[in-house]
Amino acid sequence: MNFSEISRNIFKKRSLYELLLTSKRSELKKSLNVFDLIVIGIGAVVGTGIFTIIGTAITGSPESPGAGHAIVLSMVLAAVACVFPALCYSEIASMIPVAGSAYTYTYATMGEFMAWMVGWILMLEYAIGNITVASAWTGYFIQFLKGFKHVLPDFIINFPIWLRYDYKTISAMCNNYNWDIHDKIPYLFGHIPIAINLPAVGIVLLLTMLLVRGVKESTRVASIMVGVNMFMILSFIVVGAFYVKPEQWTPFFPQEPSGVVMGAFLIFFAYIGFDAISTTAEETQNPQRDLPVAILGTLVICTILYVCVALVLTGIVPINHIDIQAPIAHAISYLHKDWLNWFAGLISIGALCALTSVLLIYQLGTTRILYAISRDRFLPKSWRLIHRKYRTPHIMTWISGLVVIVCGLFMDLNISAALCNFGTFTSFVIICLAVLILRKTAPDVPRPFKVPLCPWFPLTGILICAILIAFSLRTLKTSSIYFLLWIVVGVLIYAFYGYHQKRLEEKGRIRKKVCD
Numbered sequence: 001m002n003f004s005e006i007s008r009n010i011f012k013k014r015s016l017y018e019l020l021l022t023s024k025r026s027e028l029k030k031s032l033n034v035f036d037l038i039v040i041g042i043g044a045v046v047g048t049g050i051f052t053i054i055g056t057a058i059t060g061s062p063e064s065p066g067a068g069h070a071i072v073l074s075m076v077l078a079a080v081a082c083v084f085p086a087l088c089y090s091e092i093a094s095m096i097p098v099a100g101s102a103y104t105y106t107y108a109t110m111g112e113f114m115a116w117m118v119g120w121i122l123m124l125e126y127a128i129g130n131i132t133v134a135s136a137w138t139g140y141f142i143q144f145l146k147g148f149k150h151v152l153p154d155f156i157i158n159f160p161i162w163l164r165y166d167y168k169t170i171s172a173m174c175n176n177y178n179w180d181i182h183d184k185i186p187y188l189f190g191h192i193p194i195a196i197n198l199p200a201v202g203i204v205l206l207l208t209m210l211l212v213r214g215v216k217e218s219t220r221v222a223s224i225m226v227g228v229n230m231f232m233i234l235s236f237i238v239v240g241a242f243y244v245k246p247e248q249w250t251p252f253f254p255q256e257p258s259g260v261v262m263g264a265f266l267i268f269f270a271y272i273g274f275d276a277i278s279t280t281a282e283e284t285q286n287p288q289r290d291l292p293v294a295i296l297g298t299l300v301i302c303t304i305l306y307v308c309v310a311l312v313l314t315g316i317v318p319i320n321h322i323d324i325q326a327p328i329a330h331a332i333s334y335l336h337k338d339w340l341n342w343f344a345g346l347i348s349i350g351a352l353c354a355l356t357s358v359l360l361i362y363q364l365g366t367t368r369i370l371y372a373i374s375r376d377r378f379l380p381k382s383w384r385l386i387h388r389k390y391r392t393p394h395i396m397t398w399i400s401g402l403v404v405i406v407c408g409l410f411m412d413l414n415i416s417a418a419l420c421n422f423g424t425f426t427s428f429v430i431i432c433l434a435v436l437i438l439r440k441t442a443p444d445v446p447r448p449f450k451v452p453l454c455p456w457f458p459l460t461g462i463l464i465c466a467i468l469i470a471f472s473l474r475t476l477k478t479s480s481i482y483f484l485l486w487i488v489v490g491v492l493i494y495a496f497y498g499y500h501q502k503r504l505e506e507k508g509r510i511r512k513k514v515c516d
Contacts, residue, residue, distance in 0.1 A: 009503070011111035014376075016445055019098050019108055030283055034290040036219045037277050040364070041298030043222045043357035044276045046229060050309050051351040052136040053417065055327035057263040058310075058319060065256035067263030068319050069249045071310045074263030079303040081264065081468065082271050084461025085428035086299050087451045088435040090292035093278045094448040095438070097287030102275070102427040102434075104372055109437040110430075116498055118430050119373045120490035124483070125275070125423030126366040127400060130359060131408045132416040134200035137355040138164055141199045143326055144348045159198075162186065166409060167195040201405050207360050208401030211367065212387065212394045222360055225353040232350025236328055237308045239343065243335055244315030258475075265472050267306070268421055271299075275427065276361050279368040292449040326351065366400040367393055377505040378498040418479035419486070421472070425465045432458040432465075 032040075057074060060066030067074045098104045103122055107115035142164060145157045161170055162185035174181040186194050211218050254260070277294050281287045313322070316331050323330035329347040371393045374384040387394040435451055435458045451457050473480045 006499075009499070010113035013109065013111050014107045016096060016108055016442055019096050019104065030285050031214075032219065032280055032284045032290075033286075034293050036223075037280065037284065037290055037294030038297050038301075039219055039223045039226050040280065040361050041277045041294055042230070042301060043226045043354075044361040044365075045271055045298060045302040046226075046233065046305055047133070047354035047358035050233065050306065051140070051326070051328055051354055053266050054310065054313070055322055057266040058314065058322050058327075060259060060262075065259035065262060066254060066319070067259045068254035069252045069314045070254060070260045071263050071267075071314065072307055074260050075267055075303065075306045075310055077260070077264040078267045078271060079299065079306075081268065081428075081461070081464045082299055082303075084457050084464070085431050086295050088431045088458055088461060089275065089278055090295045090449045091435055091447055091451045092431065092438070093281060093291040093295065094288045095445060097281040097284065097291065098372070102278075102430050103369055105434045106430055107376070109434040109441070112502060113494060114430075115376075116373070116378050116494045117487070117490055118427060119369060119378070120486070120493070121423045121426050122369050123366070123423075124486055125420055125427060126362050126369065127403050128407065128416050128423070129420030130204075130362040130366065130404045132420060133355055133358045133362060134204055134404060134408050135166070135197065135416070137203055137352065137359065138197055138199040140326060140348055140351045140355060141203075143329065144345075144352060160184075162195045163198040165195060166197055167193050170195055195409070197408055200408055203356065203359060204363075204401055204404050204408075207356070207363055208397055210360070211363055211397050211401075212390060212392055214390045214392055218360055218364060222357045225357040225360075229350050229354040229357065232347055232353075233305055233309060235343070236332070236347060237305075237312055240312040240316055240331065244312055246315065248315055248318060258471075261468070261471055262475060265421055265468055266417065268424060268468070271302075271424070275424070276365040279365045282368075288448040363397070363400060363404070366404075367397045370396045370400060377501045378494070415479050415482065418472070418476050419482055422469065422479065422483040425469045425472075428465045429462050429469075432461040 054071065056066075058066050058068060058071045092105045096105060096108060103115055103119035106118040145152065149157050161173070165173070167185070170185055171181060173179065174184060181193075188194055210221060277298065278291060281291060284290055309328070313327060313331050317327075317334050321334065326348065329345075329351065332343050332347055370379065371384050373379050374381065374396065383396050383399060384393055385395050386392065436455050438445070439454060473483075
């Protein structure tokens with residue numbers, strides 16, 4: 001096979017007609033309405049960002065400065081960075097209502113190789129991001145158990161740390177507190193450390209089983225959790241507003257202005273919720289109408305909530321006293337009001353519900369993207385089998401759940417969050433490019449929703465995301481190396497497996513036509 005043939009193959013595109021036909025013939029059950037989609041979006045966005053990441057974004061980390069009181073500007077910057085990709089997602093999702101999100105859209109505009117790479121990056125965005133959320137879920141679950149110290153036995157409330165954290169986290173804790181790590185965790189054969197985040201494993205397994213049952217059943221559960229979550233957040237905003245001290249917002253800007261940009265980068269981790277909406281296109285009853293409404297509605301609602309929470313949090317607690325593990329619950333406790341102690345406990349319950357809904361929706365997005373990739377034969381055909389009773393990709397669902405569990409045993413929470421962000425920004429750039437390409441290559445295809453001021457809005461989205469990627473690559477050294485390694489691994493998988501599988505599929509299709 002010569003170079004020109006390889007070059008021609010890797011740039012092969014899927015026609016829009018073929019994609020729309022795939023959607024109509026989909027084996028997935030169409031059961032979602034616009035309310036379900038908004039629940040999915042809010043459930044994915046309003047969770048990790050408010051209950052965990054906001055603390056680090058305000059105070060900073062060893063690799064980056066914090067935004068301080070200017071976290072509000074970080075959130076506005078993150079929202080602005082999202083507006084343009086969100087508009088682009090809305091146009092393409094209404095135009096091509098097919099599972100797979102950015103992967104599918106790239107296949108229609110940039111060809112086979114770029115589609116695979118975007119799909120591979122989306123795995124970084126969802127599966128690795130899920131590890132971050134699962135780790136955060138464990139932290140709030142432990143805080144929740146402590147509220148029952150007079151009811152439950154001590155061995156349940158204070159179960160061993162090797163059953164609640166990964167090895168790297170335990171090692172860091174031992175260094176900080178001068179503990180002997182051999183006293184804290186067991187070793188297999190005297191050399192292999194055993195550390196299992198048991199709560200995270202348990203919740204991922206439970207949600208995987210729920211997703212196998214069906215997407216409608218999953219969104220019902222997510223609706224309940226989002227309802228509890230929204231009630232807790234709104235209660236925090238209303239109650240906390242009475243204790244805000246405006247003088248604490250000064251000085252407003254941090255000593256390191258770059259902290260505002262890094263704050264936006266970290267908060268951006270939570271904003272992949274509207275991307276998750278587009279992954280359910282084949283299970284939406286009226287995707288052309290409902291997908292744009294849900295995507296833009298989610299972005300507006302969540303941005304308002306984020307800004308209000310940030311103002312109240314920084315108005316109650318001094319910057320140097322903000323807790324990075326459970327900032328919202330800690331803020332209520334910081335007021336030292338006896339009658340509010342019960343409310344801090346309720347905040348922990350709200351956080352558990354929020355993080356559970358995020359886990360559920362990230363898992364949903366992971367499986368639907370993998371399903372689309374497998375349907376195109378980049379992954380084994382057996383992975384995309386549909387359950388006869390529930391009409392869900394059950395094998396793919398279990399595979400994605402097990403990947404999160406296994407990777408969660410050794411991946412660091414902060415690195416996972418940064419890797420997820422790199423994947424998100426990259427996919428957003430691709431989406432904006434896809435809109436520009438389709439406006440040239442398919443100008444007559446019906447678009448129920450169109451990006452205004454094209455090409456300026458898509459170009460602005462590309463510019464903002466590219467700047468944030470470049471800035472973060474320079475700042476987050478460890479995560480940057482992992483991101484580049486992830487891309488290299490994706491290229492190798494395509495070169496030694498995916499490319500050949502696609503050629504075998506094409507030969508099979510040709511034989512079938514000849515026989516017919």
